[in-house]
Amino acid sequence: MSEMREKITPVDNRRKLAEAVRGAQISAADRGDVVVDMKEADLARIEILAQDLKPVFEDVPTDDLQWDFAISTGQQPRLWIDATSHVMMGRDRRTYRFVRDTRLGRIVVAESPDVRPVADAVTNYIAERIVERQRLIEGERINLRPASTEREDNEPRPIGMAPPSRVVAAQPVRRRSVVSELFTVVTWFVIGALAGAGALLAFFWDRLSQYF
DSSP states (O other): HHHHHHHHHHHHHHHHHHHHHHHHHHHHHHHHHHHHHHHHHHHHHHHHHHHHHHHHHSSSSSSOTTEEEEESSSSSSSEEEEEEEEEEETTTOOOOOEEETTTTTEEEOOOOOOOHHHHHHHHHHHHHHHHHHHHHHHHOOOOOSSSGGGGGGOOOOTTOOOOOHHHHHHOOOHOOOOOHHHHHHHHHHHHHHHHEEEEEHTTTHHHHHOOO
């Protein structure tokens, strides 16, 4: 009888382990279904917010490339506004949280269980960033050239075109330099000719004196 017990006991243990493994698999599958359901619920809430903000996204200039306006469907769905800010759901799965990453860490810009306050916060954030970009583009122009080359008028000038004052001033200087160079060449030519004539006259003076 004892020998039969020793043979039966391992079989019973294997059956209990198999049942335990099956029970663990069923529990894991149930937990997976819960996670999937939670993710889908978060994604649905994020899509509701994105739909509410769609008119705002469409009003943003198309040449402004600093915005993302996209939904990421990862483990935690998020509505990306730009590279540093996004909206995600809080731990309670019901609260919208608009956060922004800065050099000092992540800050919460707005947080509410309702769509409207978070949508307004996102809209104000987009407006502020657009104004900042416009100020950078339309900032004052600082001339780094010397004061003598500044234009007297405020009219725009095509690229590569010199100021009129510089063009007018350059022409007389160029003409004077050509005249002075020509005068110098003629002067030295006359001096050389006279010197050569004097040398020839001195060299042939003895022969010329016979005819006088």
